[in-house]
Amino acid sequence: MSLQIIQSNCTVCGACEFECPNAAISFTGETYIIDPELCTECKGSYDKPQCAEVCPVPETCVPA
Amino acid sequence: MSANVISLDGLSVGSKDSLTKAMEAEGCSSSSCGSSDAPEDMDPATWEKVKDHPCYSEEAHHYFARMHVAVAPACNIQCNYCNRKYDCANESRPGVVSERLTPEQAARKVIAVANEIPQLSVLGIAGPGDSAYDWRKTRATFKLVQEQLPDIKLCLSTNGLSLPDHVDDLLDMNIDHVTLTINMIDPEVGTKIYPWIFYQHKRHHGLEASQILHERQMESLDLLHARGILVKVNSVMIPGINDEHLLEVNKEVKRRGAFLHNIMPLISAPEHGTVFGLEGQRGPTAAELKKLQDACAGGANLMKHCRQCRADAVGLLGEDRGQEFTMDLVPDEVTYDPAKRETYKEWVAKEREDRRAAAAEAQAETVSAVAEDSAAMLVAVATKGGGRINQHFGHATEFQIFEVDAAGVRFVTHRRCDNYCVGGYGEEDKLELVIKTLEGIDTILCAKIGDCPREDLAAAGIEAIQDYAFEYIETAVSAVYRAKRGLPAIARETA
Numbered sequence: 001m002s003l004q005i006i007q008s009n010c011t012v013c014g015a016c017e018f019e020c021p022n023a024a025i026s027f028t029g030e031t032y033i034i035d036p037e038l039c040t041e042c043k044g045s046y047d048k049p050q051c052a053e054v055c056p057v058p059e060t061c062v063p064a
Numbered sequence: 065m066s067a068n069v070i071s072l073d074g075l076s077v078g079s080k081d082s083l084t085k086a087m088e089a090e091g092c093s094s095s096s097c098g099s100s101d102a103p104e105d106m107d108p109a110t111w112e113k114v115k116d117h118p119c120y121s122e123e124a125h126h127y128f129a130r131m132h133v134a135v136a137p138a139c140n141i142q143c144n145y146c147n148r149k150y151d152c153a154n155e156s157r158p159g160v161v162s163e164r165l166t167p168e169q170a171a172r173k174v175i176a177v178a179n180e181i182p183q184l185s186v187l188g189i190a191g192p193g194d195s196a197y198d199w200r201k202t203r204a205t206f207k208l209v210q211e212q213l214p215d216i217k218l219c220l221s222t223n224g225l226s227l228p229d230h231v232d233d234l235l236d237m238n239i240d241h242v243t244l245t246i247n248m249i250d251p252e253v254g255t256k257i258y259p260w261i262f263y264q265h266k267r268h269h270g271l272e273a274s275q276i277l278h279e280r281q282m283e284s285l286d287l288l289h290a291r292g293i294l295v296k297v298n299s300v301m302i303p304g305i306n307d308e309h310l311l312e313v314n315k316e317v318k319r320r321g322a323f324l325h326n327i328m329p330l331i332s333a334p335e336h337g338t339v340f341g342l343e344g345q346r347g348p349t350a351a352e353l354k355k356l357q358d359a360c361a362g363g364a365n366l367m368k369h370c371r372q373c374r375a376d377a378v379g380l381l382g383e384d385r386g387q388e389f390t391m392d393l394v395p396d397e398v399t400y401d402p403a404k405r406e407t408y409k410e411w412v413a414k415e416r417e418d419r420r421a422a423a424a425e426a427q428a429e430t431v432s433a434v435a436e437d438s439a440a441m442l443v444a445v446a447t448k449g450g451g452r453i454n455q456h457f458g459h460a461t462e463f464q465i466f467e468v469d470a471a472g473v474r475f476v477t478h479r480r481c482d483n484y485c486v487g488g489y490g491e492e493d494k495l496e497l498v499i500k501t502l503e504g505i506d507t508i509l510c511a512k513i514g515d516c517p518r519e520d521l522a523a524a525g526i527e528a529i530q531d532y533a534f535e536y537i538e539t540a541v542s543a544v545y546r547a548k549r550g551l552p553a554i555a556r557e558t559a
Contacts, residue, residue: 001204006473011148011149012137012164013138013148013192013193014137014138014198015138015139015140015193015197015262017456018198019265025365025524046265046266047266048266048267050265051266053262053265054138054140054262054264054267056139056142056148057148057149062365
């Protein structure tokens with residue numbers, strides 16, 4: 001149960017890192033990645049996954 | 065709501081008389097009603113805040129430089145004129161940036177620039193992204209810079225959605241300038257500009273999104289005004305969507321205490337990949353923009369010298385030296401040397417006094433030489449800054465346009481004639497572009513011009529004059545006006 005970031009779509013704005021309640025998203029030096037061990041898809045925290053809600057590019061934060 | 069809208073069609077374009085009448089009707093006493101106001105038109109506390117800020121004072125923009133650092137790329141709203149994937153070093157427009165910096169890198173870059181460009185007076189954080197949403201990074205950058213450069217003015221540009229949460233921080237850091245981008249005060253209009261916003265952990269669409277954004281923007285304006293922070297409101301003019309509506313926006317932001325209103329033309333092309341660009345939404349023409357700006361006379365003071373610069377621009381408005389200061393060129397360790405900037409500031413203080421005196425002198429001469437009701441004329445000027453005619457015609461990438469009549473010389477706007485993102489223009493093509501750019505203007509002042517372009521311009525009905533090289537703009541423009549509109553000596557004696 002985790003989301004992933006489609007790298008070719010990512011604009012590297014970092015909004016997802018900022019909003020993630022689980023600190024599951026980190027910057028690798030070039031792009032952002034989601035740690036599947038930490039991602040809960042925001043279940044129990046918010047109605048919808050925060051990374052997908054804030055991401056400016058459609059279909060970029062999607063279920064892994 | 066449309067009952068309050070003044071029809072744009074009923075207003076003439078840019079005539080001095082209509083402007084004067086409109087301002088008299090609204091009780092505005094300033095002749096320029098803009099940011100060029102000298103101290104006598106402004107309370108001293110406000111002047112102190114804006115006098116060295118090129119974006120807030122038309123006069124200051126001849127002397128002082130700004131730089132932007134792109135440290136806060138995350139955004140909390142989606143605008144139809146913005147595409148977050150764009151980056152081109154040759155492109156110059158808001159939101160475009162070539163490198164994103166950490167707060168530490170940004171602080172180093174600011175010091176490096178301050179050491180090289182003594183005109184630097186302002187550090188702004190203006191995107192891409194929203195500086196108040198990604199507040200941790202904005203705040204960290206400001207803190208680091210302020211430690212080393214305590215006299216630099218800090219300012220930020222934001223959509224206002226998150227700003228109310230950080231107003232106390234602004235006060236702590238002595239930030240006294242904030243730009244709010246407000247494109248509507250009617251959420252129905254907003255639905256055509258903002259597809260969604262992200263607020264309180266939820267994405268909101270449609271009318272609800274614009275309603276929330278509008279309320280937060282008004283709250284931001286009120287909070288900032290109440291705390292004495294100067295607010296410039298930026299509005300993007302989108303023909304057919306908010307063009308007439310911006311008159312209402314202008315009145316409302318003035319009522320709420322905005323210091324300056326900057327109405328900017330939408331920049332839109334399919335290759336920008338924005339919703340508006342792809343839909344074929346056009347930007348306004350220069351005439352449409354001026355018509356709207358003139359119609360706003362009497363409302364919030366208008367900024368007319370905005371260059372819609374890149375989000376990582378460095379230098380005087382109208383120039384961008386950002387490419388000289390990319391991170392790979394900034395040393396790992398930089399120490400601030402205040403000497404250059406201090407010397408420059410002293411020089412500017414004196415230079416400004418001299419320029420004001422020269423302008424007053426030229427004005428007095430004009431009054432005695434032309435009839436009071438002489439028609440106004442527009443003059444194009446090639447300048448590198450400093451308020452003087454000091455640029456070679458061939459080097460000009462923009463012209464500043466001044467209006468002159470018996471009442472004085474006023475900055476009106478600038479017109480760009482660089483062909484960014486096209487490149488490869490030959491001399492002749494450039495000249496054609498200049499002639500197109502100068503539509504409606506028949507006189508241009510520059511420091512020097514070659515015989516060939518001067519003859520070509522003359523053939524197009526434009527007189528290029530280099531006799532006033534290195535003079536103050538006001539002195540030169542007044543002299544040209546007197547030469548063209550001056551009464552014959554006999555009439556003068558009998559008048």
